[in-house]
Amino acid sequence: MSKKVPVYVISGFLGSGKTTVLLHMLEHFKDEGLKPGIILNELGDENVENHLFQGERVVELLNGCICCTIQDDLKSTLDQYVGEKVDVLIIEGTGVANPLEIKDVLLTPLYMEHFELQSMISLVDASHYLEYQSFFNSSKEIRGLLKEQVTSAHLLVLNKMDLVSEKELIKVESKLADELEDHVPVYRTSYGEVPLEILLEKRMQMREVRVDQHGKGAGHDHHHHHHHIEAVKVAFSEPVNRVVLEKQLKKLSKQVVRSKGIVRLDETPGLYEFQYAASTLVLNKIEKTDVEPSIILIGKEIDDKKVEKFCEALRGE
Numbered sequence: 001m002s003k004k005v006p007v008y009v010i011s012g013f014l015g016s017g018k019t020t021v022l023l024h025m026l027e028h029f030k031d032e033g034l035k036p037g038i039i040l041n042e043l044g045d046e047n048v049e050n051h052l053f054q055g056e057r058v059v060e061l062l063n064g065c066i067c068c069t070i071q072d073d074l075k076s077t078l079d080q081y082v083g084e085k086v087d088v089l090i091i092e093g094t095g096v097a098n099p100l101e102i103k104d105v106l107l108t109p110l111y112m113e114h115f116e117l118q119s120m121i122s123l124v125d126a127s128h129y130l131e132y133q134s135f136f137n138s139s140k141e142i143r144g145l146l147k148e149q150v151t152s153a154h155l156l157v158l159n160k161m162d163l164v165s166e167k168e169l170i171k172v173e174s175k176l177a178d179e180l181e182d183h184v185p186v187y188r189t190s191y192g193e194v195p196l197e198i199l200l201e202k203r204m205q206m207r208e209v210r211v212d213q214h215g216k217g218a219g220h221d222h223h224h225h226h227h228h229i230e231a232v233k234v235a236f237s238e239p240v241n242r243v244v245l246e247k248q249l250k251k252l253s254k255q256v257v258r259s260k261g262i263v264r265l266d267e268t269p270g271l272y273e274f275q276y277a278a279s280t281l282v283l284n285k286i287e288k289t290d291v292e293p294s295i296i297l298i299g300k301e302i303d304d305k306k307v308e309k310f311c312e313a314l315r316g317e
């Protein structure tokens, strides 16, 4: 199988400096002789920044807006990149895109075969962050979005430092500290100047746990990834019971915050895609039949032993 394409997602509110960072990365990849692919999700039906990317492989998802999902568009755009020779892919969401939607698509088994999410990079305009909080005070939707753009980050770039006073900075950082998990690094900068080794660090860990028919794990990985959010993929071809699946996912709640995958069900034939978030399981039948059923567990410090137990419980052992 061909190598997976590394993917970086850049998100952040309107005008926070996403394109500035994207151009910085692009220049580096080109210097390295790499061929980057770019997916831009612009608001409105024309991308005014098109001229910045002349000669690049750019696919635009236009018309992104806060109330519409971009997932279907993103999937068909990713499909265009499957098998195409790009060395790295950068996705820039609109200023009002929900970055978790992008992450969600990248972490489905179908796309994980071809792409490997490296890092969700979020930009925050330090000079406007507090102003936006009060400005959008009455809009629950936008407040939620501002928060999500921060909480979804593997790396938070606090940009436009040139425009903020020390006093204001303290307030901004204290607000961010309330929202961010402790291990997420915050890099203060202006004009998106982040050293490349920080910008490009692989912060999303992905590993596969193989569990054989008798539930015994093979090739244990006893490393603990304390500072990373990781996704663990488990191939799981046996049919599962939906009640048991939900119950067992809830049991993992200390480590696993999110799960998704494709499974067979014991009650009916066919393949089902499942989404598990906020302790709720949702299943949807899919038409495709050529997919290997698998379960993806996303969280912190996911313990292989617990994953084995989880699989045993799904098998009714």
Ligand SMILES: Nc1nc2c(ncn2[C@@H]2O[C@H](COP(=O)(O)OP(=O)(O)OP(=O)(O)O)[C@@H](O)[C@H]2O)c(=O)[nH]1
Pocket (backbone or CB within 6 Å): 012, 013, 014, 015, 016, 017, 018, 019, 020, 021, 094, 095, 159, 160, 161, 162, 163, 189, 190, 191, 192
């Ligand atoms: N003063 C100052 N201006 C900045 C900084 N970073 C970016 N800018 C400017 O802010 C404007 C917006 O930057 P972009 O990189 O286009 O921001 P964006 O997040 O891509 O914007 P949207 O795509 O509209 O959401 C541009 O005019 C940048 O030159 C900074 O650190 N300080």
